[in-house]
Amino acid sequence: MTAGSRGDVAPYTGLGAGLVRAGHEVTLAAHGLFEPLVAGSGVRFRPLPVDPRAELHSARGRRLHDAATAAGKFVRLASMARRAVDEMTAALVEVAREGEVLLVGGSLGPLGYAIADGLSVPALGLHLQPLHPTGEFPAPVLGTRSLGTVGNRLSGQAVMTSVELLFSDAVRSLGRHGLATPGRSARHRARPVLHGYSELVVPRPRDWPAGLEVSGYWWPHETGRLTPELEDFLAAGPPPVFVGLGSATVPDPERVSREIVTALRVAKVRGIVQRGWAGLGAQGDDILTVDEVPHSLLFPRTAAVVHHAGAGTTGAVLRAGVPTVPVPVQFDAAFWASRLTALGTAPGVVPLRRLTAATLAPALRRATSDDSHRARARALADRLAVEDGVAPVLAALTRLAR
Numbered sequence: 001m002t003a004g005s006r007g008d009v010a011p012y013t014g015l016g017a018g019l020v021r022a023g024h025e026v027t028l029a030a031h032g033l034f035e036p037l038v039a040g041s042g043v044r045f046r047p048l049p050v051d052p053r054a055e056l057h058s059a060r061g062r063r064l065h066d067a068a069t070a071a072g073k074f075v076r077l078a079s080m081a082r083r084a085v086d087e088m089t090a091a092l093v094e095v096a097r098e099g100e101v102l103l104v105g106g107s108l109g110p111l112g113y114a115i116a117d118g119l120s121v122p123a124l125g126l127h128l129q130p131l132h133p134t135g136e137f138p139a140p141v142l143g144t145r146s147l148g149t150v151g152n153r154l155s156g157q158a159v160m161t162s163v164e165l166l167f168s169d170a171v172r173s174l175g176r177h178g179l180a181t182p183g184r185s186a187r188h189r190a191r192p193v194l195h196g197y198s199e200l201v202v203p204r205p206r207d208w209p210a211g212l213e214v215s216g217y218w219w220p221h222e223t224g225r226l227t228p229e230l231e232d233f234l235a236a237g238p239p240p241v242f243v244g245l246g247s248a249t250v251p252d253p254e255r256v257s258r259e260i261v262t263a264l265r266v267a268k269v270r271g272i273v274q275r276g277w278a279g280l281g282a283q284g285d286d287i288l289t290v291d292e293v294p295h296s297l298l299f300p301r302t303a304a305v306v307h308h309a310g311a312g313t314t315g316a317v318l319r320a321g322v323p324t325v326p327v328p329v330q331f332d333a334a335f336w337a338s339r340l341t342a343l344g345t346a347p348g349v350v351p352l353r354r355l356t357a358a359t360l361a362p363a364l365r366r367a368t369s370d371d372s373h374r375a376r377a378r379a380l381a382d383r384l385a386v387e388d389g390v391a392p393v394l395a396a397l398t399r400l401a402r
Contacts, residue, residue, distance in 0.1 A: 001029040001092055001112055002105030003084070005052055005247030005277075007312030009034045010220035011128060011196050012105065016043035017221045018390035024397070029095045041221040046095040050084045053247070053277050082166055085111065089170045093177040096121075101400055103393075106131050110167040113191060118179025122400040125193035126393070128311045129332050132193070132212055133157045134205035140335035153207075192400075194393055197315060198384055201339055216389030217315050222294040230272070230298070233288045237270050239303040240288075241364060244274030248308040248329040250352060253279040260306075261287060262357035267364035269303060295320070304367040306360070308352075309333035314340065321381030323373035325363045327352055344376040 002008050009030045016026040020042035028038055032047030089111065096102055096115045104112030106127035116123035129140050133156025135149035142155050175181050192211045196218040204214045226234075234240070243260050250256045257273070261282045264271040273282045273289045281289050295313070299305055299320035307313045309326035314336040317324045324345055326337035329352045340346040347366035350359050367373055 001048075001096070001102065001108055003031065003048065003050070003052075003088065004105075004107045005310070006034065006037075007247060007310040008105065008107050008128065010037055010312050011218040011315070012103075012126065013037045013041055013043060013221040015126070015196070015218035015390060015393060017041040018218075019393065019397075022390075022394055027095065027098060029092065038221065040223050043221075046091075046098075048091050049087045052084075055084065082169070085167060085170045086173075089173060090177060093118075093174070093179065101397065110164050111170050114167075114171040114174060114182050115179065117182040118174050123191065124393075124396055124400060125191050126218075127193055127195045128197070129335075130195060130202055130205070131156075131160070131163075132208060133160065135207055136205045137335075140332040144334050144338045192396060194396060196389060197311065198318075198387055198389075200380060200383055200387075201315075201318065201343070213392060215392035216387040217319070217384065218389045218393075219296070219315075219319065220312070222296050224294060226293065226297055227290075230288065230290060230293065233270075233272070234301055237286075239301060240270035240272050241267075241304045241306060241368065242272045242274070242298065242302045243280070243306040244313075245276050245278045245280065245308040245327065245329065245352075246274075246310050246313050247277045248310070248333075248352075250278045250280075250329070253281075256352075256355065257281050259355055259357045259360065263360035263364060266357060266361040267368070269364060269368055272298070272302070304364065306364070309337040309340070311336060318343075318345065318377070318380055319384055321374075321378040323347070323367040323370075323377055325350060325360070325367050327355055327360075343380060345373055345380065347373060 002012055012028055016028055019026050027044040027046055029046045029048055031050055031052055033051055035045045035047060038045045093115055096119060100121060102112055102116040102121060102123040103126050104123050106129060109125060113123050133153045135153045138147050138152045139155040139159040141159060146152060147155055172181055190211055194213050194215040196215060198216050199214045241264060257280045260273060264287060271287045273280050273287060275281060275289060275291055295316035299316055299322060302322055304323040304325060305317045306325045306327060309328045310333060324340055326340050326346055327350050328334045328337045337349045341349060348363055350363050
């Protein structure tokens with residue numbers, strides 16, 4: 001079970017497909033608009049209410065851009081999420097009754113665990129970000145500036161407490177759905193959690209307790225092929241730069257689109273611009289606008305990827321072995337962007353609030369002309385290719401069965 005944007009869902013389609021191949025029966029519970037992502041995977045789908053795209057484009061969603069700090073955005077997101085959770089609880093309980101084990105996405109942690117306890121079935125956490133407190137870095141949703149060992153840990157604890165409060169009403173409502181409400185000791189006991197990214201990207205914090213492990217990436221299940229129009233564009237010239245902000249929205253799509261087009265032309269590179277949830281667009285012989293495309297098929301054929309630095313797209317870029325220019329928009333994006341620069345696969349970060357042609361064009365030139373970024377990206381991709389993120393989850397399921 002998971003909730004949120006496409007990046008909060010897609011990795012579980014690949015993990016689910018891997019579990020199916022190993023002989024498990026798997027159901028993915030997620031927002032209804034993501035059902036096409038499981039096509040051909042062998043994973044069953046149960047739709048949850050709430051359309052996250054519509055929520056982000058609502059008046060409440062647009063107010064996220066009014067917050068000037070990461071903490072402010074997190075508070076506004078929590079307010080939006082509380083309403084959504086109330087709508088989803090009944091559907092989550094219904095689908096959970098079908099399962100012998102609940103695999104709980106990080107975005108639904110406290111509620112998923114409470115449902116598992118109410119049904120007396122084991123639960124395993126599957127997180128796409130390092131959410132648990134550590135002294136090694138601050139909570140990813142609160143920015144990247146270190147607060148020192150104690151401050152970093154306190155920031156993580158503050159976020160975890162806020163998330164528990166966000167779900168508190170939904171947890172208390174479980175009695176209305178025929179489930180026992182867990183006591184305080186049950187709510188706060190340690191849960192086994194696997195993290196769907198590589199230690200090559202974010203090493204496991206040394207101060208994490210046992211039971212919190214890093215498994216490796218869960219690559220999304222992707223099918224299909226690139227459109228003839230896209231294939232023709234790729235064949236018509238040198239590798240282009242891909243620009244897309246995924247499920248992120250922007251306050252002024254037309255302005256952002258103009259700045260992107262100007263930056264591509266100043267940097268003298270061809271471009272593929274993805275509309276995404278932001279509604280970007282561009283025209284010209286040197287630029288192609290596309291809708292959803294399989295990252296695993298397109299990214300390796302690009303000169304570089306400009307993206308919003310969500311966890312899923314960050315993993316896709318690293319898998320492709322190409323340079324990147326992260327444009328973090330909100331939440332944990334700054335954390336992933338900082339990892340890309342630390343790994344040397346990105347020449348720098350261009351946050352959305354500072355995105356202009358004057359800031360983006362130099363970053364594009366460095367990403368596409370400095371061979372060191374491509375070499376580091378390629379070397380890291382080769383190492384990621386031999387990791388198996390599904391195997392640790394299978395092992396954890398075996399331990400639960402015992």
